[in-house]
Amino acid sequence: MSNYTQRVLDGLKERNGDQKEFIQAATEILTTLQPVIDRHPEYERAGLLERYVEPERAILFRVPWIDDQGQVQVNRGYRVQFNSAIGPYKGGLRLHPSVNLSIIKFLGLEQVLKNSLTGLPIGGGKGGSDFDPKGKSDNEVMRFCQSFMTELYRHIGKDVDVPAGDIGVGGREIGYLYGQYKRITGLYEGVLTGKGLTYGGSLARKEATGYGLCYLTQAMLKANGMDVPGSTVVISGSGNVAIYACEKITAMGGKVVAMSDSNGYVYDPDGIKLDVVKQLKEVERKRIKEYVSAVPTATYTEGCKGIWTIPCDIALPCATQNEIDEASAKALIANGVKAVGEGANMPSTLEATAAFQAAKVLFAPAKAANAGGVAVSALEMSQNSQRLSWTFEEVDARLKGIMEGIFAKIDAAAKEYATPGDYVAGANIAGFLKVAEAMMAQGAV
Numbered sequence: 001m002s003n004y005t006q007r008v009l010d011g012l013k014e015r016n017g018d019q020k021e022f023i024q025a026a027t028e029i030l031t032t033l034q035p036v037i038d039r040h041p042e043y044e045r046a047g048l049l050e051r052y053v054e055p056e057r058a059i060l061f062r063v064p065w066i067d068d069q070g071q072v073q074v075n076r077g078y079r080v081q082f083n084s085a086i087g088p089y090k091g092g093l094r095l096h097p098s099v100n101l102s103i104i105k106f107l108g109l110e111q112v113l114k115n116s117l118t119g120l121p122i123g124g125g126k127g128g129s130d131f132d133p134k135g136k137s138d139n140e141v142m143r144f145c146q147s148f149m150t151e152l153y154r155h156i157g158k159d160v161d162v163p164a165g166d167i168g169v170g171g172r173e174i175g176y177l178y179g180q181y182k183r184i185t186g187l188y189e190g191v192l193t194g195k196g197l198t199y200g201g202s203l204a205r206k207e208a209t210g211y212g213l214c215y216l217t218q219a220m221l222k223a224n225g226m227d228v229p230g231s232t233v234v235i236s237g238s239g240n241v242a243i244y245a246c247e248k249i250t251a252m253g254g255k256v257v258a259m260s261d262s263n264g265y266v267y268d269p270d271g272i273k274l275d276v277v278k279q280l281k282e283v284e285r286k287r288i289k290e291y292v293s294a295v296p297t298a299t300y301t302e303g304c305k306g307i308w309t310i311p312c313d314i315a316l317p318c319a320t321q322n323e324i325d326e327a328s329a330k331a332l333i334a335n336g337v338k339a340v341g342e343g344a345n346m347p348s349t350l351e352a353t354a355a356f357q358a359a360k361v362l363f364a365p366a367k368a369a370n371a372g373g374v375a376v377s378a379l380e381m382s383q384n385s386q387r388l389s390w391t392f393e394e395v396d397a398r399l400k401g402i403m404e405g406i407f408a409k410i411d412a413a414a415k416e417y418a419t420p421g422d423y424v425a426g427a428n429i430a431g432f433l434k435v436a437e438a439m440m441a442q443g444a445v
């Protein structure tokens with residue numbers, strides 16, 4: 001690492017030492033950008049890296065709401081507007097008790113490069129709250145969302161910042177948020193994506209992240225002389241990304257044998273019955289362990305980590321950050337895993353990623369592999385601006401083209417700047433080059 005990069009990283013650690021997820025993401029990104037920094041000595045004088053790792057704006061706010069017992073509750077809301085060099089801020093809102101500034105900043109930093117990789121004109125941001133939607137009534141979720149938007153609305157807009165869903169934010173929450181935005185501003189505009197189909201949503205947005213993950217994983221396999229048909233697949237999580245990854249990889253000829261939630265995982269050697277999972281998760285909002293009541297030949301195991309000890313050819317972590325540690329990575333490698341496609345954001349620790357790469361496992365990092373969601377969100381923005389709705393097939397075809405385009409970019413960047421097949425470096429570099437060029441062109445802002 002050059003003196004310049006090291007200095008930026010050291011400064012970042014000094015100022016944000018307690019933000020471990022943010023430092024983890026920044027360390028990985030800055031380390032892999034070194035070949036670009038070497039070729040562009042002018043970046044140091046322009047303070048480019050210092051600007052790149054510092055959000056343009058981080059907004060923190062109080063979210064008071066009234067529970068069903070009439071008690072006032074208070075949560076903390078966040079919106080980090082990280083980088084608008086190539087377009088309005090764009091990135092999801094996460095509702096989960098673990099949410100803090102470190103997590104939102106790591107997600108925002110990643111989002112900048114992810115959005116750049118899509119080739120679409122969107123900058124990076126992220127937000128959310130430590131509110132836990134689990135166990136809350138619809139009315140409580142609505143009151144929370146209305147209060148959250150009552151502060152957020154003044155910071156966003158269709159050409160300013162366009163939030164979307166993430167963990168804990170699906171169609172229901174986007175609907176409540178959108179309703180409140182419209183009520184306060186009187187504007188019917190594409191200020192959020194992931195909207196319902198009756199009020200400006202895009203067909204295939206729900207499926208986009210999971211489908212996109214499979215398109216990119218397949219492109220990576222093919223480029224390395226392999227393919228999906230006949231593969232055994234393990235998918236963690238059973239939320240939006242996991243469900244549609246399961247649907248697409250199964251359609252491609254893979255067999256998914258395990259899925260999970262934050263309590264445990266189910267193993268179904270005959271292949272996961274996705275209709276059962278959808279009913280449990282999308283309709284009844286129940287736990288994954290109920291799967292075995294509908295499919296008695298399957299087994300349920302308490303705890304999440306064990307899912308990575310199940311032998312598979314393809315692993316698709318689609319739950320949350322740092323869910324694959326070094327021990328889990330080594331278990332997957334020992335069982336012969338050939339490819340890992342990250343559906344969740346930063347699901348592998350730095351040590352796990354290094355272990356996969358050392359073992360020559362094909363590894364598609366999140367910012368490339370899960371970019372399908374934000375890509376279709378950007379297509380939703382285009383449709384809203386045009387006041388048009390494209391067909392499912394049209395959106396899906398564009399999504400497939402975008403994901404294959406992303407793979408081509410990260411493959412080429414890995415070959416040109418790093419080591420062929422190092423898609424972690426390839427994704428960081430390909431994403432960064434466009435943002436860096438735009439930032440240089442716009443001066444020291």
Ligand code: NDP
Binds near residue numbers: 166169209238262371
């Ligand atoms: P959902 O809330 O729909 O689902 C999340 C799933 O992960 C649930 O099964 C949940 O289980 C599980 N999970 C959450 N936290 C933990 C934890 N700490 N330990 C173990 N399991 C956990 O979220 P999404 O599917 O939308 O998001 C999943 C991941 O994909 C996140 O990292 C998100 O940032 C990323 N992503 C999502 C995009 C999207 O379009 N939705 C786009 C790009 C990335 P439980 O129900 O028990 O909490």
